[in-house]
Amino acid sequence: MKALVTGGAGFIGSYIVDELVRRGHSVRIFDSLDPQVHANRDKPDYLNPEAEFIQGDVRDKDALQKALQDQEVVFHKAAAVGVGQSQYRIKHYVDVNTGGTANLLDLLANTNHSVQKLIVASSQTSYGEGYCECSDHGRIKPEYRSEEQLQNNRWEHECPHCGAVMKTVPTPEDAPLACKSIYALTKRDQEDMSLSIGGVYKIPVAAFRYFNVYGPRQSLSNPYTGVIAIFMSRLANGKQPVIYEDGRQSRDFISVHDIVQANMLAMEKEAANGLVFNVGSEKATSIREIALLLAEIYGVNIQPEITGQYRKNDTRHCTADISRIRAVLSFQPSVSLRQGLQEVVDWSRGVKAEDHFEKAARELSEKGLV
Numbered sequence: 001m002k003a004l005v006t007g008g009a010g011f012i013g014s015y016i017v018d019e020l021v022r023r024g025h026s027v028r029i030f031d032s033l034d035p036q037v038h039a040n041r042d043k044p045d046y047l048n049p050e051a052e053f054i055q056g057d058v059r060d061k062d063a064l065q066k067a068l069q070d071q072e073v074v075f076h077k078a079a080a081v082g083v084g085q086s087q088y089r090i091k092h093y094v095d096v097n098t099g100g101t102a103n104l105l106d107l108l109a110n111t112n113h114s115v116q117k118l119i120v121a122s123s124q125t126s127y128g129e130g131y132c133e134c135s136d137h138g139r140i141k142p143e144y145r146s147e148e149q150l151q152n153n154r155w156e157h158e159c160p161h162c163g164a165v166m167k168t169v170p171t172p173e174d175a176p177l178a179c180k181s182i183y184a185l186t187k188r189d190q191e192d193m194s195l196s197i198g199g200v201y202k203i204p205v206a207a208f209r210y211f212n213v214y215g216p217r218q219s220l221s222n223p224y225t226g227v228i229a230i231f232m233s234r235l236a237n238g239k240q241p242v243i244y245e246d247g248r249q250s251r252d253f254i255s256v257h258d259i260v261q262a263n264m265l266a267m268e269k270e271a272a273n274g275l276v277f278n279v280g281s282e283k284a285t286s287i288r289e290i291a292l293l294l295a296e297i298y299g300v301n302i303q304p305e306i307t308g309q310y311r312k313n314d315t316r317h318c319t320a321d322i323s324r325i326r327a328v329l330s331f332q333p334s335v336s337l338r339q340g341l342q343e344v345v346d347w348s349r350g351v352k353a354e355d356h357f358e359k360a361a362r363e364l365s366e367k368g369l370v
Contacts, residue, residue, distance in 0.1 A: 004075070005028070005051075006030045006058055006076050008053075008075075009029055010031065010077060011213075011219070011225075012210075013078075015256050016260055019263075027051040027052065028067060030063075031054075031056075036222055046217055058096065058103055059100055061107070064107065065111065068107055073116060073119070076119065079121065080093045080097055081225065083183045084311065085363075094186055097183075097186035098189040101120070105194065109201055117205070117273075118206075119205075119207075123188075124171075124209050124210065124252070124280070125183060126184045126185075126188040127175055127315075128315060129157070129315050130317050131170065132167060133169045136164065140157075140166065141176055156316065168250060168317035170319045170321035171318060206277070208262060208263070208266070208276075209278050211319075212252060213253075213256055214229070214255065214340060215255055215256030215344060220236065221233065221355075228290060232348050235294060235302055239355060240303065240304055241295075242305050242307060243287050244307055248288060249286065251284070251287065251317075252318065253281060253290070255339075258331075258334060266329065269329055277325040278320040279331075282319065282333075294345065297345045298345050
């Protein structure tokens with residue numbers, strides 16, 4: 001199989017490249033080497049030498065068309081990543097994520113090609129808040145918390161019927177979407193556009209709503225990436241991880257190795273065609289717990305700084321219901337959180353980590369987002 005991986009020099013894409021090469025496929029990487037991720041636009045050391053590399057941007061339709069030539073499956077992972085940053089770099093995120101995907105789909109609709117399947121990376125951020133449960137009124141998809149509620153440090157979701165504090169429960173794929181960031185909107189665009197055009201032109205498409213992906217190769221110097229990488233950068237520089245609200249907000253963390261497993265299953269199984277899948281662990285872990293666990297594994301006695309501040313439109317809880325991907329693709333997460341964090345810490349000891357968190361936090365504050 002000839003496979004094109006857009007964003008194939010990035011965190012998730014590079015692992016997909018490695019697995020495709022290991023399985024004997026012919027692999028082509030198409031990546032812009034964005035300097036926010038790759039300093040000085042240098043190719044990363046981990047880039048698989050057995051894969052063909054083409055430096056190019058998904059916003060460049062001509063370059064993308066050349067990369068697409070003769071390819072049979074496309075793993076579309078190229079994207080600008082960062083919820084907070086997307087709220088002020090609006091055009092950039094729309095151009096790269098929505099516009100880049102539009103270029104890819106336009107080529108699939110209007111040119112001769114060999115593509116037999118498209119696998120696209122979407123995001124759990126499109127859900128907004130995840131499902132919660134009230135002991136008296138059952139499962140509820142809550143609205144975003146009001147400014148008044150957050151100003152009064154009432155962090156948890158309250159039942160709209162009785163006012164009781166609710167607990168988080170897994171969120172399935174048929175939950176209503178509530179995009180409150182440009183990033184979330186563009187990831188939903190990528191998903192919806194791909195499924196729509198795939199249906200019209202009979203190109204099998206599978207879309208994955210990734211939850212909080214972590215693992216080695218995630219940029220430790222990019223302050224707009226995942227919270228685990230941001231915390232690792234702080235700890236590596238002897239600084240406290242900074243946590244908003246009370247630290248009890250939770251996320252669903254999934255190892256990049258399990259993400260690769262899901263992508264391989266989608267490539268191989270026709271049952272994936274035309275469907276959207278959550279990819280997560282189905283376990284809620286608080287942000288404070290992540291900071292403490294990382295410090296413990298890293299071997300430093302650094303407590304997180306819990307600020308009591310809040311970021312506008314931050315979600316409180318979101319956990320994946322993975323019943324669909326388990327049933328349709330026989331997917332089962334294989335990497336425990338502690339095992340995965342140990343791998344990240346071991347890897348990080350040999351990696352330069354520049355701490356730019358304060359700069360990113362200052363930008364959010366200047367834009368009125370904190």
